[in-house]
Amino acid sequence: MTEDEKIRDLLKRYLAGKCTDAEREIVDQWYESTDNQRVGDTIYDEMREDLYTIRTQVSPHSPRRSIRWFHYLSAAAVLTIAIGVAIKLYDPISSNSSVNEIASLEAKHILPGSDKATLTLPDGRVISLDELTVGTFGQESGNQLIKDEEGSLVYERSPDSGKLFTENNYHTLNIPKGGQYRLTLPDGTRVWLNSASSLTYAVNHFEQERTVTLAGEAYFEVKSDARKPFRVITDKQTVTVLGTKFNINSYPDELGTKTTLVEGSVDITANKASRSIRLSPGQESFVDGSGLPTVRQVETGQAIAWINGLFRFDGNTIDEVMRQLARWYDVEVVFDGMPPTDKLYGEVNRNTTADTPLELLSFFNFKHHVSSVNGKTRITITNH
Numbered sequence: 001m002t003e004d005e006k007i008r009d010l011l012k013r014y015l016a017g018k019c020t021d022a023e024r025e026i027v028d029q030w031y032e033s034t035d036n037q038r039v040g041d042t043i044y045d046e047m048r049e050d051l052y053t054i055r056t057q058v059s060p061h062s063p064r065r066s067i068r069w070f071h072y073l074s075a076a077a078v079l080t081i082a083i084g085v086a087i088k089l090y091d092p093i094s095s096n097s098s099v100n101e102i103a104s105l106e107a108k109h110i111l112p113g114s115d116k117a118t119l120t121l122p123d124g125r126v127i128s129l130d131e132l133t134v135g136t137f138g139q140e141s142g143n144q145l146i147k148d149e150e151g152s153l154v155y156e157r158s159p160d161s162g163k164l165f166t167e168n169n170y171h172t173l174n175i176p177k178g179g180q181y182r183l184t185l186p187d188g189t190r191v192w193l194n195s196a197s198s199l200t201y202a203v204n205h206f207e208q209e210r211t212v213t214l215a216g217e218a219y220f221e222v223k224s225d226a227r228k229p230f231r232v233i234t235d236k237q238t239v240t241v242l243g244t245k246f247n248i249n250s251y252p253d254e255l256g257t258k259t260t261l262v263e264g265s266v267d268i269t270a271n272k273a274s275r276s277i278r279l280s281p282g283q284e285s286f287v288d289g290s291g292l293p294t295v296r297q298v299e300t301g302q303a304i305a306w307i308n309g310l311f312r313f314d315g316n317t318i319d320e321v322m323r324q325l326a327r328w329y330d331v332e333v334v335f336d337g338m339p340p341t342d343k344l345y346g347e348v349n350r351n352t353t354a355d356t357p358l359e360l361l362s363f364f365n366f367k368h369h370v371s372s373v374n375g376k377t378r379i380t381i382t383n384h
Contacts, residue, residue: 105370110354110377113195113328115151117181120172129153129181141169141204143186153183155203168202175216178330180306185212188223189230192307195327196251219247219307222264236287240267240276247303253323256288260303268293309350311357315343318366321357322381329354332373336382354379 116130121140129147138145139158146154153173175181175197182192183199186206193199197216202209210230222230224243232239234250236257244264250257259268261279269276272291279285284298305312311328313321319339326333328350344364348357358368361381369380 101372101374103372105372105377107355107358107368107370107379108353110329110331110370110379111178112351112353113178113180113330115181116176116179117153117193118174118176119145119153120174122169122171140171143203150182153181155184155186155206157186167204169204170200170202172198172200174198176330177327185210187225187228187230190221192219194218194306195330214248214250216251217247217249217306219245219304221245236271236291237293238269238271240269241265246279247300249303251323251327254320256286258284258286258303260284260298260300262300262304305347306350311348311350313344313346313360315345317341318344318361318364318381318383321361322379325354325357325379329377331377331379333379333381336380339381340383342383 119127119129121127127137132147134147134149136144136146142158143155144158146156148154173181173183173193175193175195177196179195180193182190184190185201186203187210189210191199194217197214197218199218200213201211208228210228211233213233215234220232222241222243226242230241232248234248234257236250239246239248239259241264244266245262246266247260247262248257259266259279261281261283263281266279267276268279268285270287270291270293273293277285277293277295279295282297282300283295284303285293285295287293299314302312302314311324317339319335321344322333325331331354342364346360348360361368365383367382371378371380
């Protein structure tokens, strides 16, 4: 997401009444700071017109809620980004001096991810879930589609669920970089999806054929049904369970697919393996490019730290750490030289601006520089 898109996203949430107290104050301050400016850029004019429309529709005396300190940091960052975008758009020297627009930024101005997702329906329609209000928003293949009070997507059987649907009607839940989302499938299974992930499933007769296809990372709490196994298909394996809790990390830019079992048992069938293996709680399988699985004992808290709002590193390399940060903060990461193989340890709150996890790297003698290249935030890592 570019910087001006981040601003537009804030304005949409302001209009929908979804801003935090501090974010609302930032929008108010930005409006006042631009009130007397004379500018001619089309993009900036459009943004300011949007802001004027919002200010005329939203009461300045809306009830305010208590906020946490990291929400304030996020709001302050938005104001700084907004001012930075305005300067970049109207500085004739920077806009004409080179093909690539490069500007220095600070890590404290990089906002954390949030709950956002799109749902693609069988007819090709795409619904932005984070823009919906709470309640039922559709009906598909005998299921009511609901956004609950927690902002999750929930499928509930509707009265005509006995109707015969002969063709599989697939839904795909897509999570962008800088996003995360939760859903409850028609059988009651709960799923948490991490950034840059997607889940595809046939909603008609889901209880009879409990199968989903995953790209990226997800944590599952599978509804127990001894007669109907639940299956998760990734590019390297198929996981079969009856009722259990487990995490799958299957990002294409990782070295392989990890399946970490928290409770119950799962069977792992790698695409190139001749037989399946069964995991016990506390075990993790790894399927690499060879297509053959290996199993080790692990502390499961690291694998599922993300659903609890944490980054947790336990012997990870710097490139593994930065891939996580790149997905969550929606940034580009480059290394000045070859990434070293040093092991990193620590635990950091994910719901903070990027300077917090980057400060952890300084304890391991890594330095970072943040810049904006053609509107895209880039973090450059060095260890010298």
